[in-house]
Amino acid sequence: MKGFLGVDVGSVSTNFVVIDHNNEVLVDLYIRTKGQPIRAVQEGLKQIASEIGNSIDICGVGTTGSARHLTSILVGGDSVKNEITAHAVAASAVIPGVQTVLEIGGQDSKIILLRQGVVTDFAMNTVCAAGTGSFLDQQASRLNIPIEDFGGLALQSKAPVRIAGRCSVFAESDMIHKQQLGHNLEDIIAGLCEALVRNYLNNVGKGKEIVSPVVFQGGVAANVGIKQAFERALGVEVVVPGYFSVMGAIGSAILAREQVRKKDKTNFKGFEASEFKYKAGSFECKGCSNLCEIIEIYHDEQVIARWGDRCGKWENIS
Amino acid sequence: MKISFPYMGTSHIAFKMLVKDLGHEPVVPPKPSKKTLTYGTQNSPEFACLPFKILLGSYLEAIEQGAELIITSGGAGPCRAGYYGVLHQKILQDLGHDTKITVMESPYRDIIDFLGKIRSVIKPGGVSWWTFIRVFKKAWEKLKALDDAEILSHEIRPFEISRGETTKVFKKCLDIIDEAYTLKEIQEAAEVTKKMLKSIHQDRSRRVLNVGIVGEIYVVLEPFANLEIETMLGEMGVQTHRSIYLSDWTRENTGFESKANVIKAASPYIDELFGGHGICSVGHTVLYSKKGFDGVVQLAPFTCIPEIVAKSILTQVTHDYGIPVLTVFLDEQTGKAGLQTRLEAFVDLLGQKRDVIEGAAMEGIAI
Known part of the structure; x- marks a missing residue:
């Protein structure tokens, strides 16, 4: 059976999916990046390989996420696409006719508007990561509750407390004040969900026309508290797709399939790539006043890729 | 006297010559x-x-090199930049430097102040007003040659066959213009550099997108501040047209709009100056849209009030004219990955939009 692999390497999680010709997800995997994208990618490849065995023949690979270029070198990617396009592609494949995509990941949040299946506008948080997954993670661990239970607790609240959501530092101190005043945990958590949604809509969603169907995806979509807060704020139903946490990977697998159809062969290095000895190094180029930080990726002792230079002096290896 | 000035794009090449003259x-x-x-x-x-x-x-670095006077320009309207010269001066004083900052304000506002400041520079150099006018014109010619080369480089880059070649040739062009000294030499250098850029190996069959760049003047003009956004876009197959060049007001006939036109274009949305280049960002976006550009990128320093106001208005412009606008807030980050992601997505969006419009046009459907 033919399959297409999509890999989305983000700041917090590294996601893999294998899909078939009909966008059916055959395998999906969500692991933590833990600041080590190379290891996460190799670990993921290993797990995918052991799950599918010889039953699926990988005919195309797509990568996305902030480490998409690195990942493409490691696994042999056919398409390398930014996560905004990948998420839009996946959303319109999974929910035909979708007009608004809300996506909140580990370090970034975005909104994508589609009309007739085409992206017409998007925005991504720029200078502030308030209200993204990392912050929720941090608060869950501060309050000593598993992140999985966070949303459920919010739903139990009857009177959400008002929390300042503009900045995660403000939000945290506001939460601590309210907690010390004696508000109960459910109300504080529900208040935080509302604050984050308010911040998202004011910041990322500013001036955007949010029309149904609205899809909510990315790791934070697991949080039912946030989903409910979105529905309350927008007054429309918000759909969380089944594979909400790996939508970027699904999009990149679809893009890989399109790419391979055009050129009819894949660059995939095979699952052996999970055993290769990859190593990353860096140095500062002193060629001019830019002092670029050059990253080098080694396979065994050989440099297979370099980037980070502004002038292109190091990018071309040969 | 050792005189320094702000570093902004390529303009230092012309200012250097002027100070020397x-x-x-x-x-x-x-x-x-x-x-x-x-x-x-x-x-x-x-x-x-x-x-x-x-x-x-930059001023502190210039002071390390011995600068005794720094000449800079002022800002107009309710933008903090209008006070920046004064604040810079106070900070330098607090740090124990006695370097003076002279802020050139618009001559239309206070002609006496303007001429007085020029006099304070030319008199110690023993230069007459006539000489000043002559060498100023020459420096202006150089500024135009520099801007012309840059405009051309942004037109050619998306067609280049070997990636990075335009940037390399452009750097050589700057050296050539830098060396030109007499008016005749400058005019010749302008011709030579035009030819050099045009002879870059290109694939003219490529379908490139057209994007206008608007925003606050410094981040629009200085590539270090905008993470070389025009080069990044060019290498993604996008022709960029910048709304601001220092030599603007002498070239209204070459695709550049007069300030009055820009303000007029913005007037249905806002008819009041609200500082910095805010109103120009709005007006230029309207004009780019009317000229059939595929999209606009707005560059704004983080916390810049005029550009924040403009951003809110631009939403309505997009709604009325259908022109996609990407706003990029710039601050201390030097990592390009985030910007790269947004630009790639923006370019995807513009490409898809064009395909849809052309597809519909072929089928005779009005959009």
Whole structure:
């Protein structure tokens, strides 16, 4: 059976999916990046390989996420696409006719508007990561509750407390004040969900026309508290797709399939790539006043890729 | 006297010559770098904008090289930049430097002040007003040659066959213009560099997108501040047209709009100056849309009030004209990955939009 692999390497999680010709997800995997994208990618490849065995023949690979270029070198990617396009592609494949995509990941949040299946506008948080997954993670661990239970607790609240959501530092101190005043945990958590949604809509969603169907995806979509807060704020139903946490990977697998159809062969290095000895190094180029930080990726002792230079002096290896 | 000036795009090449012609020693601050940013952020108020910090860093670097006088320009309207010269001066004083900052304000506002400041520069150099006018014209010619080369480079880059070649040739062009000294030499250099850029190996069959660049003047003009956005876009197959060049007002006939036109274009949305280049960002976006550009990128320093106001208005412009606008807030980050992601997605969006419009046009459907 033919399959297409999509890999989305983000700041917090590294996601893999294998899909078939009909966008059916055959395998999906969500692991933590833990600041080590190379290891996460190799670990993921290993797990995918052991799950599918010889039953699926990988005919195309797509990568996305902030480490998409690195990942493409490691696994042999056919398409390398930014996560905004990948998420839009996946959303319109999974929910035909979708007009608004809300996506909140580990370090970034975005909104994508589609009309007739085409992206017409998007925005991504720029200078502030308030209200993204990392912050929720941090608060869950501060309050000593598993992140999985966070949303459920919010739903139990009857009177959400008002929390300042503009900045995660403000939000945290506001939460601590309210907690010390004696508000109960459910109300504080529900208040935080509302604050984050308010911040998202004011910041990322500013001036955007949010029309149904609205899809909510990315790791934070697991949080039912946030989903409910979105529905309350927008007054429309918000759909969380089944594979909400790996939508970027699904999009990149679809893009890989399109790419391979055009050129009819894949660059995939095979699952052996999970055993290769990859190593990353860096140095500062002193060629001019830019002092670029050059990253080098080694396979065994050989440099297979370099980037980070502004002038292109190091990018071309040969 | 050792005279320095802000580093902004390629303009230092013309200013250097002008200072020399006025009988002083020019101090060209180094191209802004991480060091400039460190100097700037260390000594600026935390909430000041990126241009303020880079300029302060540049001044400190120029002072290290012995600058005794720094000549800069003022700002118009209710933008903090109008006070920046004064604040820069106070910070330099607090740091124990006696270097003076002269802020050139618009001559339309106070002609006496303007002429007085020029006099204070030309008199110690022993230069007459006639000579001043002559060498100023020459410097202006050089500025135009520099801008012309840059405009052309942004037109050609998306067609280049070997990636990075335009940037390399453009750097050589700058050296050639830098060496030209007499008016005749400058005019010749302008011709030579035009030819050099045009002879870059190109694939003209490519379908490129057209994007207009609007926003606050410093971040639009200085590639270090905007993470070389025009080069990045060019290498993604996008022709960029910048709304601001220093030599603007002498070239209204070459695709550049007069300020009056820009303000008129913005007037259905806002008819009041609200500082900096805010109103121009709105007006230029309207004009780019009317000229059939595929999209607009707005560059704004983080916390810049005029551009924040413009951003809110641009939503309505997009709604009325259908022109996609991507706003990029710039601050101290030097990592390009985030910007790269947004630009790639923006370029995807523009490409798809064009395909839809053309597809519909072929089928005779009105959109």
